[in-house]
Amino acid sequence: MALYQKTATELLGLLNAGQVTSEELTRAYAERIAQVDPKVGAYLRVDVNGALEQARTIDARRKRGEPLGKLAGVPVAVKDLLCAQGELTTCASRMLETYRAPYDSTVVAKLRAADAVLLGRTNMDEFAMGGSTENSAFQKTRNPWDLERTPGGSSGGAAACVAADEACLSIGTDTGGSIRQPAALCGITGMKPTYGRVSRYGLVAFASSLDQAGPMARTAEDAALLLEVISGHDPHDATSVNVPVPSYSQNVREPLQGLTVGLVREHFAAGLDGEVESAVREAVKVYESLGAKVKEVSFPHAEYGVAVYYIIAPCEASSNLARYDGVHYGRRTDEAKLIAELDAERKQLLAAGKKREAESLDTSLVRLYRKSRAEGFGSEVKRRIMLGTYALSSGYYDAYYLKALKVRRLIRQDYDKAFEQVDLIAGPCTTSPAFKIGEKVDDPLAMYLVDLYTVSANLAGVGGISIPCGFSKQGLPIGLQLQGPPLAEDKLLRAAHMYQTATDWHTRRPKLA
Amino acid sequence: MSLSRAEVEKVSLLGRLQLTPAELDLMTTQLSAVVGYIEQLKELSTDDVEPMAHAVPTSNVFRDDVVTPSADRALILSNAPHADGEFYLVPAVLGE
Numbered sequence: 288m289a290l291y292q293k294t295a296t297e298l299l300g301l302l303n304a305g306q307v308t309s310e311e312l313t314r315a316y317a318e319r320i321a322q323v324d325p326k327v328g329a330y331l332r333v334d335v336n337g338a339l340e341q342a343r344t345i346d347a348r349r350k351r352g353e354p355l356g357k358l359a360g361v362p363v364a365v366k367d368l369l370c371a372q373g374e375l376t377t378c379a380s381r382m383l384e385t386y387r388a389p390y391d392s393t394v395v396a397k398l399r400a401a402d403a404v405l406l407g408r409t410n411m412d413e414f415a416m417g418g419s420t421e422n423s424a425f426q427k428t429r430n431p432w433d434l435e436r437t438p439g440g441s442s443g444g445a446a447a448c449v450a451a452d453e454a455c456l457s458i459g460t461d462t463g464g465s466i467r468q469p470a471a472l473c474g475i476t477g478m479k480p481t482y483g484r485v486s487r488y489g490l491v492a493f494a495s496s497l498d499q500a501g502p503m504a505r506t507a508e509d510a511a512l513l514l515e516v517i518s519g520h521d522p523h524d525a526t527s528v529n530v531p532v533p534s535y536s537q538n539v540r541e542p543l544q545g546l547t548v549g550l551v552r553e554h555f556a557a558g559l560d561g562e563v564e565s566a567v568r569e570a571v572k573v574y575e576s577l578g579a580k581v582k583e584v585s586f587p588h589a590e591y592g593v594a595v596y597y598i599i600a601p602c603e604a605s606s607n608l609a610r611y612d613g614v615h616y617g618r619r620t621d622e623a624k625l626i627a628e629l630d631a632e633r634k635q636l637l638a639a640g641k642k643r644e645a646e647s648l649d650t651s652l653v654r655l656y657r658k659s660r661a662e663g664f665g666s667e668v669k670r671r672i673m674l675g676t677y678a679l680s681s682g683y684y685d686a687y688y689l690k691a692l693k694v695r696r697l698i699r700q701d702y703d704k705a706f707e708q709v710d711l712i713a714g715p716c717t718t719s720p721a722f723k724i725g726e727k728v729d730d731p732l733a734m735y736l737v738d739l740y741t742v743s744a745n746l747a748g749v750g751g752i753s754i755p756c757g758f759s760k761q762g763l764p765i766g767l768q769l770q771g772p773p774l775a776e777d778k779l780l781r782a783a784h785m786y787q788t789a790t791d792w793h794t795r796r797p798k799l800a
Numbered sequence: 801m802s803l804s805r806a807e808v809e810k811v812s813l814l815g816r817l818q819l820t821p822a823e824l825d826l827m828t829t830q831l832s833a834v835v836g837y838i839e840q841l842k843e844l845s846t847d848d849v850e851p852m853a854h855a856v857p858t859s860n861v862f863r864d865d866v867v868t869p870s871a872d873r874a875l876i877l878s879n880a881p882h883a884d885g886e887f888y889l890v891p892a893v894l895g896e
Contacts, residue, residue, distance in 0.1 A: 389875045482855040496854050525861040526854070594838045605815060612816070614888050619881035622891060649813075651891040657818035669817055673808070673827055674834060676815035690841050692851030697844070699852060732833050748855020773856070 290315040292796070295361050295455045295509040296536075302349070302360045309342035309349075309360030313404055316362050320407070320453045323799050328428045329438075329448035331367050332375065333407035338362060341404045348402075356401035357516050357536070363398055364457035366445045367408040368415055369500065370489035371395045378491050379423035380413045382617045382663030392489020393521045394458060394500050401516040406454055409444030413665045414608070415465055415493045417441050418737045421728055422667045429724070430473060431797040432763055436721040439469030445503050446473040451799055456513050457503045462493050463596050464716075464741025466501050467753040471716035471766020474755045476510050476783065476793060477503040481773045482748035483528035485514075486521030494603035495526075497596075497745040506793055507754065507783035511535035514776060530774060539780045546579040546782065549709030553589040554740060560719040566757030566765040567715045573789050574713065574782075582709050586701040589743065591694050596742040597735055598678050598691035605675030608668070613659025620658035629654055670731060699747040702772070711782055712770040715740055716753040720763035744770050752779045755792040764795075802832035 290298070290312055301307040317335045324330055345360045370376050370388030372395075377383045391399070398405065412422035420428040420443025428443045430436040431451040438447040442459030446469035449457050459466040461479035470477025478501045485500045492498060502513035515536050520529040548571060555564060571581055613619035629651060636645035649657065664672070678687035705712060718739055727734040744751040749770055756767035767786070771779045787793050808828045812819045819827060874885070882889040 386879055389871060389879070522863055526856060526858060528856060588844075591841060591844065594841050597834060598838055598841075609816070613881060614890055616879035617881070622882070626891065650893060652893045653813075653816070654818070655891055656816040657813075660816055661818040664817070666823075669819070669823070670827065670830060672815045672817060673811055674831060677803070677807075677811045677831065677835070680811060680814060687838065689851055690846060692853055693846035693849040694841055694844060696849050696852035697846070699855070731830050732837055735834070735837075746855075 291319045291452045293455065294506050295358070295504065295512055296506070298361055298455065308346045309404060310339060310346055312360065313338050313342040313362055313406070316406060316454065323451050324453060326429065326434060326799065327431055327447050327451045327453070328426050329409055329444040329451060329453055330364070330407045331377065331379065331410050331425060331444065334405070338404050338406050345402050345404065356403070357512065358398065358456070359402035360404060361456060362404040362406040362454060364406050364409050364445060364448050364454040365395065365398070366411055366442055366457070366459050368411060368460055368491045369394050369458060370491070371405065375408070376491065377425070378414045379411045379425055380663065380665065380668070381424045382611050384618065386616055388489070390489060393486035393523060394517045395489065397517050397519070403516070409442070409448055409457060411444055412441035413668050414491070415441040415460055415462055416604070416667050416671050418464070418468055418734055419722070419727065420444060421724065422665055424665050427724065430721045431799055432474065433721065433761070435723055436763070437472070437724050439472035439721065441465040442503065443469050446470050446475055446477065449473070449475045449503055449505060450797060452796065455505065456509060458500060458517070459503045460490060460498060460500045461745065462497045463600060463738045463745050466503060467716050467741050467751055467766070467768060468737065470503055470753040471768070472721040472764065474764025474792070474795060475503060475505055476507055476752065476754050477501065478510050478514060478752040478776070478779065479744060479750060480514060480518065480776050481750040482745070483526050484750070484774065484776060485517050486519070486524040486527045488521055488523035492607040494600040495607060496603060497600060499745070507752070507780050507787055508536070508539050510752070510783070511539040511780045514780070528774070533777045535777060535780055538777055539784045541781055542577070542785050543710070543778060543781050546574070546711070547709045548574050548579050548581050549584040549705055549712045550581060551586045551589060551705070551712060551714055552583055553586050554714040558718055558739070559715060562759045563715050563717065563719060563765050567713070567767055570756040570767045570786065571713055573786060577785055577789060584705040584709060584712070586705065586743070588694060588697045588701050592698060592743040592746060593735060593739055595691045595694045595698065595746055596738065597674070598687050599695065599746070601671040601675030602679050602688050603675070605672045605679065608672055611660060611663060612656050618659055618663035620655060620662055622655065625654055625658055626651060667731070695746045698743055702747045702749055706772040710771070711778060714768055716766035716768035720759045720761070720765055740768060749773055750776050750779055752783050754783045754786060755795070756790070757792055758795070803828055803835060
């Protein structure tokens with residue numbers, strides 16, 4: 288087995304035993320990336336020299352017997368949405384094409400403190416808005432299992448790089464399913480932790496009450512290790528929870544006794560692909576064979592999740608993205624052209640006798656904002672800004688935003704009631720396996736409905752994990768989603784590991800000749 | 801419910817986006833479809849439901865009242881598209 292095929296847990300064992308150096312490992316990944324990434328397109332940038340330098344430093348420290356962090360020498364890929372000081376952080380947007388973060392996000396700082404090797408930055412839907420990574424302004428990422436299909440999104444690069452053995456650990460972010468859905472479609476393990484478990488400081492904001500960073504890996508063991516490193520209270524994020532971080536990586540191997548798994552009746556309704564349904568039902572049988580009880584529960588508000596999400600997320604996005612004004616940072620339109628354009632418009636209106644229209648033309652500053660944003664944002668980002676601005680505009684606030692916040696409470700109550708009866712909820716992560724590139728780009732609503740099973744966890748703030756549980760006849764991975772009560776990451780990871788000790792779906796690899 | 805093109809145009813000003821006529825047309829159709837979908841929430845009675853703004857209820861998160869250095873001005877301004885070393889520069893807004 289090649290080095291790049293091993294799990295992070297295995298690699299740490301080899302590194303600590305002196306059987307491999309971080310430099311060798313980093314080279315192995317660099318070669319693998321050079322070999323397969325021209326096909327997959329998972330990375331936006333790979334910093335081979337920087338990574339090798341970090342690796343050599345860690346190797347030297349290890350040789351000297353210095354105390355090392357929990358990921359010492361293991362390469363990690365980071366979604367291009369988390370700030371890393373002095374480095375480009377583009378969010379796959381023209382708006383931030385040349386933006387260099389002036390500080391480290393807490394997640395990146397924690398990776399550095401754990402002595403991880405930062406290998407490169409992964410592709411994503413622009414500003415994390417999308418479910419196929421097709422909204423990247425820079426490149427397409429292809430699903431390693433079928434290069435004609437999308438890897439899902441928005442953390443599509445983060446998922447594809449793990450699936451294609453271009454990294455064993457990667458950081459994604461999840462606002463409505465952006466870790467779990469691409470993990471499912473690429474056949475890897477991906478977890479969205481409870482809101483507040485991981486600091487959002489330095490994570491470029493999309494929808495602040497929903498955003499959460501989390502681990503993506505091949506196994507629950509590796510996800511536990513990475514989550515342990517990035518979790519914890521952070522004074523820089525007032526919403527981060529001040530609760531100790533359990534030893535996820537130690538506990539993950541302990542099976543759960545007396546587990547009751549809940550199946551949500553509404554998850555198995557019209558719209559669910561038959562192959563996904565049978566793979567999920569088989570996975571539930573695996574839990575039964577491991578001693579778990581299965582109980583049906585009801586989420587009466589499950590069907591409203593997508594509607595609530597597509598009010599709240601765009602509303603928050605329209606506010607958060609107001610910061611891109613062409614003044615403070617990010618793209619700015621050509622000012623001379625803009626002034627000339629406004630003058631020409633004014634003259635034309637006056638010549639036509641339209642004095643009132645000429646007077647109500649944009650001021651040059653307003654036009655600077657509008658043009659800079661029009662040039663910097665892609666169509667999906669514009670659509671969400673428009674949707675959010677509309678929903679928050681005068682006269683609509685109660686009908687949309689306030690209504691959505693109320694239904695959000697009802698969705699949370701569905702979870703609370705379910706968790707009185709069951710420990711975890713198991714179900715499909717996506718309605719179908721990976722879809723074709725281009726298949727849904729012209730129909731935003733169809734793309735939004737892809738998020739059916741994942742948005743509720745963000746709205747309720749609970750944790751969720753997707754693990755591989757089978758393949759379609761066409762050879763596409765299928766994901767099982769487990770969801771738990773707030774701060775039950777430990778349970779989710781242990782349940783996922785139990786499943787992975789009984790099955791081998793997570794060990795399958797795409798044939799990327 | 802469908803949005804009118806004029807409404808979409810007004811929202812594009814509020815959202816500080818300059819949209820082309822073709823974008824306005826497409827946005828009118830697409831936003832109407834999404835808003836139509838969202839309208840299903842009206843089926844639910846929510847009169848007695850407390851709105852939920854955040855998943856984790858927290859209040860009064862304070863830090864110690866200690867002065868810490870702010871970010872370095874030169875570093876922050878290095879990302880500005882147009883600055884003079886001290887200020888951000890914008891087109892003249894007075895006297896228009």
